[in-house]
């Protein structure tokens with residue numbers, strides 16, 4: 182295992198060990214780091230005979246829950262969660278996040294908004310002073326397919342930069358999210374942003390479903406470091 186994967190694992194294990202308690206309803210995030218969190222969760226459930234109900238944030242998360250024989254639920258049965266654990270593409274000094282590198286931002290944000298606490302697990306490369314410093318792929322924005330051109334134009338005219346339609350790698354055409362929508366990656370001009378108002382501006386454009394900007398949602402971040410230690414930051 183390389184140092185970045187070891188860092189992801191260290192962060193995920195620590196978060197699960199510190200935050201997951203018996204009888205929790207737990208949001209399960211998406212991405213590569215969350216795989217280590219679910220592995221650790223399954224270990225603890227077995228060893229400590231815990232009862233944990235899991236609400237997925239994506240098709241991938243659902244599969245992980247099923248593969249690890251964990252209890253699968255949804256927001257209809259469990260609209261209130263004790264905690265959600267998820268990854269991030271970048272975390273700034275105020276714990277504002279860019280999420281959605283894997284296209285799962287909308288369900289992730291819905292699940293996080295239903296949780297008492299959002300706990301982020303990531304490696305040291307995601308830790309930045311200002312968004313855009315480390316993650317160069319922009320802010321993912323999920324859009325209704327028939328609206329992608331007007332949304333693209335509006336973002337570029339009103340906010341500047343480029344809003345690129347995310348294309349699939351092993352299929353001709355765009356990436357289609359778990360909700361049947363497209364993703365625009367907004368490569369924003371380099372300047373300092375009020376992310377709360379920027380997020381609101383984008384969300385007000387007809388056709389936008391959700392953005393990958395998570396503002397004032399994070400309670401704690403566990404960053405796995407290159408030396409195997411874990412750094413913690415909270416608001």
Ligand SMILES: O=C[C@H](O)[C@H](O)[C@H](O)COP(=O)(O)O
Nearest residue numbers: 212213214268281283284285
């Ligand atoms: O859509 C994907 C999610 O927002 C992920 O949580 C995010 O991309 C981080 O993924 P990873 O843990 O693979 O870096």
